[in-house]
Amino acid sequence: MNKWSIPKLxxxxxxxxxxxxxxxxxAIIIPLFLVGxxxxxxxxxxVMSLGSLIGMIVFPFASWYSDRIWTPIGKRKPFILxxxxxxxxxxxxxxxxxxxxxxxxxxVGIWVGINLASGPIRPLLSDVVPVEQKGxxxxxxxxxxxxxxxxxxxxxxxxxxxxxxxxxxxAAFLLVVTGITTFTIKEPFLIRNDKDKILEKTSLKIKIRSxxxxxxQERKSMKIIFLLFLLTISMGLFFPFFPLFLKEIxxxxxxxxxxxxxxxxxxxxxxxxxxxxLVDKIKIKKLLYFSLTVQTLVVFGFCYVRNVDQxxxxxxxxxxxxxxxxxxxxxxxxVIPASRRGAFWAFNNIAWNxxxxxxxxxxxxxxxxxxxRVNFLICSVVMLFSILSIKFLEVS
Numbered sequence: 604m605n606k607w608s609i610p611k612l613x614x615x616x617x618x619x620x621x622x623x624x625x626x627x628x629x630a631i632i633i634p635l636f637l638v639g640x641x642x643x644x645x646x647x648x649x650v651m652s653l654g655s656l657i658g659m660i661v662f663p664f665a666s667w668y669s670d671r672i673w674t675p676i677g678k679r680k681p682f683i684l685x686x687x688x689x690x691x692x693x694x695x696x697x698x699x700x701x702x703x704x705x706x707x708x709x710x711v712g713i714w715v716g717i718n719l720a721s722g723p724i725r726p727l728l729s730d731v732v733p734v735e736q737k738g739x740x741x742x743x744x745x746x747x748x749x750x751x752x753x754x755x756x757x758x759x760x761x762x763x764x765x766x767x768x769x770x771x772x773x774a775a776f777l778l779v780v781t782g783i784t785t786f787t788i789k790e791p792f793l794i795r796n797d798k799d800k801i802l803e804k805t806s807l808k809i810k811i812r813s814x815x816x817x818x819x820q821e822r823k824s825m826k827i828i829f830l831l832f833l834l835t836i837s838m839g840l841f842f843p844f845f846p847l848f849l850k851e852i853x854x855x856x857x858x859x860x861x862x863x864x865x866x867x868x869x870x871x872x873x874x875x876x877x878x879x880x881l882v883d884k885i886k887i888k889k890l891l892y893f894s895l896t897v898q899t900l901v902v903f904g905f906c907y908v909r910n911v912d913q914x915x916x917x918x919x920x921x922x923x924x925x926x927x928x929x930x931x932x933x934x935x936x937x938v939i940p941a942s943r944r945g946a947f948w949a950f951n952n953i954a955w956n957x958x959x960x961x962x963x964x965x966x967x968x969x970x971x972x973x974x975x976r977v978n979f980l981i982c983s984v985v986m987l988f989s990i991l992s993i994k995f996l997e998v999s
Contacts, residue, residue, distance in 0.1 A: 606733055607740075615732060615788065616743030618683070618724050621781025623748035625690050625717035627755040628774040629654060631861045632763060633710065634846050640703040644844065648967025650707065651843045654714040655959030661715050662952040665722030677790030679723035679730070687782040690716025691775045698771030720781075722952070730790065741933045742877075749869070751777060756865025764858025826996050827931060832954040833989035834895075834927070839962020840969075840982040841902060848975040853911060866915060870922035887930055888993055894927045895990045903983035906976045 607615075629651075637647050665682040672678050693712030700706045725744075732740040755774065762769035846864060849855045855863065901921035908914050962985075969978040 612732070612740050612743050613747075614784065615728055615740060616745075617747045617784055618728070618781060618788070619744050620747045620751050620784075621687065621778035622717055622721045622724060622751075624751035624755055624774050624777035624781075625694070625713060626721075627748075627752040628694070628759065628770070629710075629713065629717075630842050631752075631755055631846060631864050632759060632770055632774075634843050635763070635850065635857050635860060636706075636767065638847065638850070640706060643967075644847065644970040645964065645967035647847070648843055648963040648965070648970075650710070652839070652960045652963040653707070653711065655839070655956035655963070657711060657714040658718045658956040659953050659960070661718040662722040662956070663950065665719045666726060666952065669723040669726060676786075677788075679727040679790060680785055680788065682723045683720045683727075683785050684782055686716045686718070686720025686722075687778050687785075688716070689719065691778045691782075694771045694775040694778070698768035717778075718952075720778075727788065727790065731788065752867075753865045753869050756861040756863075757869075760858050760861030760865075763861065764856070826992070828951050828954045830989055830992045830996065831931060831951060832958050833985060833992060835955045835958025836962040837902070837958075837982045837985040837989070839959040840966040840978055840985065841962075843963050844966050844970050844975060844978060845905075847970075848905075849914070852975060853908075853914070855911065863911070863914065863918075866918040867922040870919060887933075888996060890930050891927065891993050891996075892990065894930065895986065895993070897921065898927070899983050899986040899990060902979055902986060905979045906983075 634647060634651070637650060641647065665686070669679045669682055672681075674681050690713050693709045693716060697706060697709030697713065700709055728740055728744060754777065755770075759770040759773045762773060846860045849860045849863060850857065898921050901917045904917045905914070908917065966978050966982075969981060
């Protein structure tokens with residue numbers, strides 16, 4: 604396979620722009636939006652965990668089933684485009700909702716849409732990009748994710764302060780842009796091996812059982828999935844409540860909070876590309892140890908911050924050593940068999956969402972009973988266990 608040019612790698616990576624705009628919008632704006640309907644942090648944590656519960660169903664379905672079909676426009680693209688349509692319509696409706704039940708229904712639509720679109724994107728990238736350039740491709744992939752987060756925070760935040768629905772329009776627009784970009788990607792027709800052809804003729808129950816057994820037999824991949832599971836528990840503990848910490852403890856206005864939260868993404872723009880290059884050249888475990896250790900210390904530092912300046916300093920430090928997801932995405936791309944990429948990303952997403960389902964409600968309970976700072980302390984302890992698990996990764 605011929606090497607791709609930088610513009611082509613940028614284009615394939617930009618598929619993450621709209622999708623991550625949806626995820627970033629939910630993480631940054633929605634907690635502030637929900638405070639207008641309920642003051643209970645436990646309730647907010649439970650509502651936020653609904654997205655992970657939906658992700659456990661929709662993302663694996665789209666990822667796994669995109670391995671098994673072929674349409675005139677490809678096998679991954681139909682899921683991406685349908686998901687974008689659902690998420691876009693749900694965002695527009697949610698921005699005008701005044702009833703808590705209607706808001707929850709709209710959030711369900713947003714989560715269904717972005718998970719349906721997100722499921723096949725990484726397998727699609729793995730399908731089309733040359734092996735020796737996967738690190739760079741995932742670097743650009745997360746570069747565009749950072750761009751989306753910056754736009755949601757730096758543009759969406761002020762828009763939210765002017766008129767809440769304007770921020771929802773921004774996220775919807777970025778999804779539409781990604782939908783247009785999706786049409787430019789030409790999918791390769793991958794030839795299935797004999798085992799896959801036999802599996803095609805069997806029942807759905809046997810297919811699922813065969814895939815699950817195959818997943819657990821891939822020991823290297825399961826160890827990566829376990830590491831991600833620990834990381835997402837910490838994310839569930841931290842991210843839904845950090846904007847509320849800024850609002851209630853540091854007394855920041857709603858319009859400034861999203862802008863502050865995107866500092867990591869803003870600095871992460873060049874960092875993600877740098878890690879994309881480094882991960883093809885340097886031992887992955889060393890990069891993981893370095894990145895996760897510093898990020899754990901940063902989260903621990905939030906237990907003691909007293910003003911916005913301290914928050915900014917910690918955010919900058921954590922951003923400079925970011926790149927964990929670039930490293931893990933590249934590692935997954937290299938160890939997963941081509942015929943099962945969708946299935947592995949599906950199972951990975953189950954573990955990812957299980958972490959959020961545990962972390963977000965637990966974080967709400969901790970905040971309601973013991974406060975934000977204790978919650979950050981517990982989050983840093985969970986991250987410490989993820990660092991210890993790096994030792995058991997098998998990396999060739």
